Amino acid sequence: AAAYYWIPKMTGRLLSEKIGVVQFFTFFIGFNMAFYPMHQLGLEGMPRRTYHYVQSPEWGMLNLISTIGVYIIALSVSMFIFNVVKSVVLKGGKVADDDPWNADTLEWATTSPPPPYNFARIPVVHSARPLKEDVPH
Structure with a gap:
C-alpha cells in the first residue's frame, strides 16, 4: 500500500489502479494459501528447521498447497513490478x-x-x- 501511495510523489505518475486491485487480491489469496497450511502443519506437529523431513501423506498435500501459494505470491510481485514498469518507466501511467x-x-x-x-x-x-x-x- 505504501508503494501505491508514495510512487506518485516520487515519480509524478500514478500506478494502474486496475492492475493494483488484481495484484492485491492475488497476493491476498497466495498469502493465505501459503501460510494457513503452514500453521496447520505446525499444529499437527511437523518439525521445523530440519535438513530432512519425515515423509507423511497428510503433510504432503498441505505442503503442496503452501508451495502453490508461494508461487501465487511470486505472480503477485511480478504483477507489481509490471505495474511499476508500465506506469513509471514506460510512462503509461496517468500524470499525478x-x-x-x-x-x-x-x-x-x-x-x-x-x-x-x-x-x-x-x-x-x-x-x-x-x-x-x-x-x-
Whole structure:
C-alpha cells in the first residue's frame, strides 16, 4: 500500500489502479494459501528447521498447497513490478496531480515529483492538518 501511495510523489505518475486491485487480491489469496497450511502443519506437529523431513501423506498435500501459494505470491510481485514498469518507466501511467490523495500534510503541498528544494522558505505550521487550515493573515 505504501508503494501505491508514495510512487506518485516520487515519480509524478500514478500506478494502474486496475492492475493494483488484481495484484492485491492475488497476493491476498497466495498469502493465505501459503501460510494457513503452514500453521496447520505446525499444529499437527511437523518439525521445523530440519535438513530432512519425515515423509507423511497428510503433510504432503498441505505442503503442496503452501508451495502453490508461494508461487501465487511470486505472480503477485511480478504483477507489481509490471505495474511499476508500465506506469513509471514506460510512462503509461496517468500524470499525478500535486496531491492525488487529497492529503492534509505538507509533503503534498509541493509538486509531484518535488523540486530539489521543496519550499522557497520553511512553511509555518499551525495544526496537524496544514493544508486544510485557515492561515491567519
